[in-house]
Amino acid sequence: MAPLPPTRNWRILSSASIKRSNWQIAGLLFLFLVLVCLFLRWQWQFAGLYGQDAHEYLRYTKSLQEWLFGGNHPGEFFWPLSFPVFGAFLSLLSPFSTSTSLQVISLLAHLFTCLLMIRLLSNQQSKIGLYWVVLAYFLSPYALRSGLLVMSDALSMFGIVSCYYFYFKSAEEASLYDLIGLFCSAALAVSTRYATFILVVIPVLHQSIISLKKNHWLYLLVSTAIALAFFLPHLILRWEEPLGFLQHQFMGNWSFSNSWQNQFASPTGRFQYRFPNLVYSFFHWFHPAFLLIGIVLIPFIKFWWPTTSRRQLMLISLMGYSIFLAGIPFQNQRFLLPALPLVMI
Numbered sequence: 257m258a259p260l261p262p263t264r265n266w267r268i269l270s271s272a273s274i275k276r277s278n279w280q281i282a283g284l285l286f287l288f289l290v291l292v293c294l295f296l297r298w299q300w301q302f303a304g305l306y307g308q309d310a311h312e313y314l315r316y317t318k319s320l321q322e323w324l325f326g327g328n329h330p331g332e333f334f335w336p337l338s339f340p341v342f343g344a345f346l347s348l349l350s351p352f353s354t355s356t357s358l359q360v361i362s363l364l365a366h367l368f369t370c371l372l373m374i375r376l377l378s379n380q381q382s383k384i385g386l387y388w389v390v391l392a393y394f395l396s397p398y399a400l401r402s403g404l405l406v407m408s409d410a411l412s413m414f415g416i417v418s419c420y421y422f423y424f425k426s427a428e429e430a431s432l433y434d435l436i437g438l439f440c441s442a443a444l445a446v447s448t449r450y451a452t453f454i455l456v457v458i459p460v461l462h463q464s465i466i467s468l469k470k471n472h473w474l475y476l477l478v479s480t481a482i483a484l485a486f487f488l489p490h491l492i493l494r495w496e497e498p499l500g501f502l503q504h505q506f507m508g509n510w511s512f513s514n515s516w517q518n519q520f521a522s523p524t525g526r527f528q529y530r531f532p533n534l535v536y537s538f539f540h541w542f543h544p545a546f547l548l549i550g551i552v553l554i555p556f557i558k559f560w561w562p563t564t565s566r567r568q569l570m571l572i573s574l575m576g577y578s579i580f581l582a583g584i585p586f587q588n589q590r591f592l593l594p595a596l597p598l599v600m601i
Contacts, residue, residue, distance in 0.1 A: 366403025415445030
């Protein structure tokens, strides 16, 4: 058998080295997360249940488990259903308790988001730059916290990064596998957090138009059909009013004029914040709790401003998401988390 050409041989060795390095990084990051979780449980008996939202996710997940075994309808639930649905199935199929299952989902989602960022950036960044980006995200205070809580934030971020991973991967030629990955990732993100629709709609539409021009309509039909499965729990459990989430008070009171305000009144009380909404909605670019040295990088905008069309569309999605948040008469740092990994990228 003839030896491989030197160039091809080097590429195979380089690819194998990258894969081995990625697995080593995954192991170290996973070990770190597990040790943090064990320490929190041993030192403070903390099981990821922080605040009312986390307890509500746990309550509804338990109600879903009872319903799956013939119990009563789980009732009303404020948020999308993917996170508690996955938690219910993991708890039933594993030895983990319900709360531990939900926390494991967040932990794994945070880990796999980091690995996808490595894969996405590995061909575009130096090794040092790539590891800096991943560590900056992995150790970002709010991002790391999301991976330890019984909350849907980490899972939604995994869906968003996965969506852009397949979007950039399909830049040259989109296979059926890439389109299924793109559509299912977007569906996972939206079925976990509704507002992430703004972050994933542009790559899905852009790739759909390209695929239609290439007569890949069958690929699109198959991908769409598979992705719709993520919304089946929503349709089954909310069949009487599937669009009820659009009537949320934040949507009804959305106004661009809210961008300049920092005081709002709602049925639950009056809220006053330090910064107006338009400043808050861009915190993930420079606030230390999201990106520690982000404010230092802003003056060097010409070095990181996107040059390819797909990265420019990603930036447009980010801007649109921030403008959407600026119009909501309320501020919550959790709302900014879904866009954080895209800011890092």
